[in-house]
Amino acid sequence: MTFQIRHLSAADYPLVISAIDHWWGSRPMADKLPRLFFEHFADTSFAAERDGRLAGFLAGFISQSRPGEAYIHFVGVDPAQRGGGLGRLLYEAFFRAAQARGCTLVRAVTAPVNRASVAFHERMGFQLEPGDAEVDGIPVSSGYDGPGSDRVCFLRILRGP
Numbered sequence: 001m002t003f004q005i006r007h008l009s010a011a012d013y014p015l016v017i018s019a020i021d022h023w024w025g026s027r028p029m030a031d032k033l034p035r036l037f038f039e040h041f042a043d044t045s046f047a048a049e050r051d052g053r054l055a056g057f058l059a060g061f062i063s064q065s066r067p068g069e070a071y072i073h074f075v076g077v078d079p080a081q082r083g084g085g086l087g088r089l090l091y092e093a094f095f096r097a098a099q100a101r102g103c104t105l106v107r108a109v110t111a112p113v114n115r116a117s118v119a120f121h122e123r124m125g126f127q128l129e130p131g132d133a134e135v136d137g138i139p140v141s142s143g144y145d146g147p148g149s150d151r152v153c154f155l156r157i158l159r160g161p
C-alpha cells in the first residue's frame, strides 16, 4: 500500500494538532503550528494518508519577502510510518510546488536537540548554514527564535528539472 499525498486543508487541523506532540516525542509542539498554515498555505502544504489514515504532513510556504525562496516550517511522520521514505516524498512534493512557483532555494530550521531532523535534512540535500556557536560539531544560531531557542539553519538549492 502506497502513500497518498494531497494538499493540507483546514479540515486536517484538529487531527494534526492532536497528533503532533506525540509525533515529536512528547515535546509540546502544537502551539508552534497555528491554524493559519492550514488556511493560508494549503497550496504548498501537504498531507499523506495510508489506508485512509493520516501518516504525515508538511507545512511550508513561498517567501513573500525573498523572491525565489521557499520555507518548510514543519514536517512530521507518524512514528509507525517512519523509515519508509514518507518524509522524502513530502519534501519532494514541496520542492516541486516551490519550483513550479519559481523558487530556487529552500530554507528550514530545527532545534539542535533534534538530531534526527538534522540527519534527515542532510540526507535531503540541505547544507547546514554557519552559526555563531557549535553544539557537538553542529553549527547553531543562538537565540534565533528568542532567548533560549537556538536553531540549526538549513539551506537547499533547487536545481532545474
Ligand SMILES: CC(C)(COP(=O)(O)OP(=O)(O)OC[C@H]1O[C@@H](n2cnc3c(N)ncnc32)[C@H](O)[C@@H]1OP(=O)(O)O)[C@@H](O)C(=O)NCCC(=O)NCCS
Pocket: 023, 024, 073, 074, 075, 076, 077, 078, 081, 082, 083, 084, 085, 086, 087, 088, 089, 110, 114, 115, 116, 117, 119, 120, 121, 123, 124
Ligand atoms: C524527520 C522525519 C520527518 C523523517 O521522516 P521519515 O519518513 O522517517 O524519513 P524518510 O524515511 O523519508 O527518510 C529520508 C532520509 O532521511 C534519513 N533519515 C530519516 N530519519 C533519520 C534519522 N532519525 N537518522 C538518520 N537518518 C534519518 C533516511 O535514512 C533517508 O535517507 P536516504 O533516503 O538517503 O536513505 C520523522 O522522523 C519525524 O516526523 N520526526 C519527528 C518530527 C520532526 O522532528 N520533524 C522535523 C523538524 S520540523
